[in-house]
Amino acid sequence: MSRLCVGSSHAYKVRISIKTALGNQAYVWNDNEMYLFRAAMAFALRSYHNGQEFNVSNIMVCNETPRVSFWFVVSSPENSSVLLKKGDVENAIRKSRNRINGAFLLTDQTLEFIDIPPTLAAPVMPVTPPWLIVFGVVMGAVGAGIIFLLVSSLVQSKRKKNKKTLDEDREDMRGIENGLGCDNLGGVYNTTFSDGDKFTPM
């Protein structure tokens, strides 16, 4: 079986980094894990090619290294000496990538298929960008504050104006202590101390 795998142009390289992904909870890579991998591959191919019954025996692995990396090829269920083209295998893997990752508790970066680009998650775009919400809150508070301060200034100045007219009335009453206004006392206006000195600028 592995004769078809070695040096084949249809082979894919897989690289697995369990310790990087799981740290302390890393499991050991052994033959059982390999079996799971082949089964996962078979599952992926079955879901992609509806109808064709791929089996674990169709997935052939070779060149395992302690890195944990290896090569694999897929043979067709009808004829086990015919290998599936790279494009077909790639599409199948991309379709079920999440499921394959999940089986091993790994991610796109720690379970790598060399030359198959990961399908990046589509960015989740909320209806209103969150920054507009914060902006709305801040602007609303500031706007309310400005209006409040302007209105209270207006009210204050009106109150002051009313108080001023009251004061002016009281001032007018000042010269009329005994019921007599200053102007009505009768007398002569003394010009000595008037400041009509507008003619001697020297």
Add this chain to the structure above:
Amino acid sequence: MSKDEQTMKAGNTEQMEANGPKEIIERPKWDNKVQYLLTCIGFAVGLGNVWRFPYLCQTYGGGAFLIPYCIALVLEGLPLLHMELAIGQRLRMGSVGVWNSITPYMGGLGVASLLVSFLVGLFYNMILAWILWYFFHSFQNPLPWRDCPVNANLTGYVTECEESSPVNYFWYRTTLNISPNIETSGSIEWWLVLCLATAWCLVYICFIRGIETIGKAIYVTATFPYLVLTIFLIRALTLSGAADGLVYLFTPNWETLKNPKVWLDAATQIFFSLSLAFGGLIAFSSYNPQKNNCERDALIVGCVNSLTSLYASIPIFAILGFKANENYNTCRNINILKLTNAFNIGDENITLENYDEWLNHLNATNPMEVESLNLKTCDLQTFLDQSASGTGLAFIVFTEAVIKMPGSQVWSVLFFVMLFSLGLSSMFGNLEGVLTPLLDLHMVPPWLPKEIFTGLICLTSFTVALIFTLSSGNYWLEIFNSNVGSMPLLIIAFFEIISVVYIYGINRFNDDIEWMSGHRPNIYWQATWRFISPFMLFAVFVAYVVVEAEKRPTYNTWNPNYVHFPLADVLYYPEWVYVICVLLSVIPVVSIPLVAFYHFGRFLKKTIMNRHNQNPYAVEISFGDL
């Protein structure tokens, strides 16, 4: 009446017109001394303390830079600060009124301060708008500048982002949407307009009733940055790699003291850091009671400003050290991965600790293969050198550090609110330098309430500042920053000190201060005011002109199509832009000679007319008198 008593009378009451309304409008005053001190400190302590001083410290050999800095503070900063506070407190008017009182020939100084304050306020608030943008975006998980956006067919990341970095992409593309050069104006970015409007509204609401509202707001905006800096300090010191950053910052490199540029930068830094010559400090101290110890105030403000710069540089550099360490580890991890994959060694057998042994072993056994891998040489020093100043520090370097810290959103929010408070309290001074002279000059019609007038000023500034929301806005901001905020201030400050010392008279000034604070200024103040500070200002100005004028100005651009992207494409300013640069430097200061010539012309006209009318009994009748 002697001139002294006349000015005292004019200062005490606001009865400018004898035939006008009989009410004496009380000049607004501070609720208490703490408000006044906090406002001056808030004005002086600004963004520059956080992102310019640490950069200068680090560029010019750490601990050694403190020497020229302290010398500049003592010989130039403190004397000018004391003089501005004293003259404002004595004459009780904004910058235009003060210089007009000293001599009408120097009235242009006030106009120059007003223009400079206005122009600086324009671009300073744009920086606050950018800070607000980052603040609004700090409420997401993950932070938007952590990852690159994916491209259209979901196979990879956007090329521009992949070639530079997610933080750079978020700043240059998502925030600024920057154009490749200054001639390409692009369009107005609506999101920046919203942020700018928010910034101006926040400034307006704090300013709406003058120092009544500023005095309340300053309790928060002046003290909050210190709280955040302390929190950052505690956090930063617990991060790994912080020690590297601090050692790097403070290791004195005494060789740099021989470089004259260090002294020039120290002098200009202390000058701009204290926000001198804007007219804001004069306005703030004009609201003080006249009997107030302005010498102590000046010493307090000056020293607090410098200590804040020092205090801010510690957490900044601790965090930069942490970031450099992270980058260094990432670099080595990339190398480790390359080796692991190439030689199919077990996952995580090569670690950061045994990396060197493995590398030697592999180099000995398979040198050709190792060579072909093109391993990057990772050097901690290179990463530490990648510091920046200005907007680069806040929006690129610091944001990158924040995403590596656990609980990124909290740190991001704290950092940007701190920057906003720092900038807001400086904006108060800028706007005060614009409003108080206009109000003192009675250019405001009396039927217009002060609130509306303030609102009009904010609206006008907002409209003019819309040029910074264009795609080329960042380039324009750099132009404003380097031309308005530098040379005009030096010229204004030089003429200020000459006016006070030689035109107003240093003896009269000494008498005033003795009357205000109770004791005569000592020999230190006398020596610095009369000779040392004017001479230093003149020397700094000449050195500045020589250094700047000897090369044709260039600017860094962000051009994704540049061959060596992500390195900046350095371009020369086109001719018309260069003309604008020169105009920006010249227009504020041209008012000084203009006003002087105007008054001189009037004086000449009067003496010529007097010589014609030799008759001593001739009457000068003007229609106003009858």
